Amino acid sequence: MDREKREKLLGLFQSKLDRPMRYYLDVCTRCGLCKDACFAYASVPKPEYTPVWRAEVVRRIYKRYFKLSGRLFPFWGESKEVDEEALKQLNQAAYTCTGCRRCMMYCPFGIDTQAIQSIAKLLLIGNESEPEILSMLADASIEKGKSLDLYKDSFIQGIKHLEKEVVAKWKGESDQVIPLEVVGADLLYVALAGAHSIIPAASIMNAAKENWTLSFFEAVNFGAFVGDPRKTQLIAKRIIDEAIRLKVKEVVICECGTAFRVMKHLVGRQPFEVSHIAEVMARYLREKRIRVEKDRIKGVMTYHDPCQSARNSGVIEEPRYVLHQLTSHLVEMTPNREYNLCCGGGGGLVALENEEFRQETGRAKADQIKGTGATILATGCENCHTQLGFLNEKYHLGVEVVFLTNIVANSLVLES
């Protein structure tokens, strides 16, 4: 590696070295309490799947270049040069970590492995060796924000095609079944590209007689998945600008955990509230704005807490409130809530070519699901839904994986 590149990468490293990060890098005693917290290590006990191992290369580079001992005596101790080998190890560590932050819950010092991996990802981006597909998807999202006028009409046309399905579920009549561009709407709903993310939510919001409008943008933030802070902000900014332009009071993120966490916690204070769709459904049920028929959905149900919306954003009680309105047969996983095991699909991992890894490291989650005896597995995140569906198939779990919005929409009691 030439000097210019090394200096560029060290500059990127330095840009992440705020006080909490230095603390995370300095205080690890290698006690190993984090290892059993990791879903990957719990499934396959390989040292490289432990959070402490994942952080080690970053930590050694830090020691080499940002600690006095490493700068004075680079060949002494556990310091490491930034070179091609180090970058290869960083890649293996960073893109096999979902950033679920379960290890942080068990670490006596609260070390945030995801934050440490954000250094690894930034160095890989600087080296142009991050997963190309994630950067490509992030760039396409940014492009959509820049040139929305080019795509607006065809998107509107596509949404019009969905309206029949919404009416079929909602059985209501309105001039705007899926409203778009409503200035002064109370709520901006940010969905994913698929109809499954739009139709049930639209049915529920219409049943609640919500004054809502659908965003032109997809909620998912590939900038966050790839680990590029600039792209993360640009992708989120499209939605923020739209919300401000439409003067909405609340931005509601669909069942996408990372999208919710980014908008809720990582874009600073905004002139609107940010909610997860599970919180909105719970609110409608509490305020009796919608009614659902309990036990219309048959079978024992369990719930998978998505790491980004539950552990990392606190949406824990609302999904349970919703589920208790839908079924008398809810069985909790053990452990659950903020201690729930990651499914292994988060952090954009389901978008990468890593089926073997996702299968072997999903074993602990599969065992946890089996242990509930449930036949219906509900969740509130697209990545989790995809990964859980994959585990269902690979481990023959015999469950139906469902989105919360879908089961609520299917249980709606509609006025005639």
Added chain:
Amino acid sequence: MSDEIKVDKTMDLKGLPCPQPVIKVSKGIKEIQVGQVLEAVTTDPGALADFPAWARTSGNEILKTEQGSGLITFWIKRVK
């Protein structure tokens, strides 16, 4: 299939979760030669904005888009 366009590869992307349709198309386009055409069928309404945005950033060209019966079909030419 469009009458005017010669299709070299077809991809069925119906009902795939986010972000699989764009991922599969970006992989599929690399499996055809420059100048050849990929036909992609999806059910995602968001693809109507996402695919053109992807084509612009990846340097490919969407020749035609059709909608009907809940299906959206793109004809994409590999440009580079």
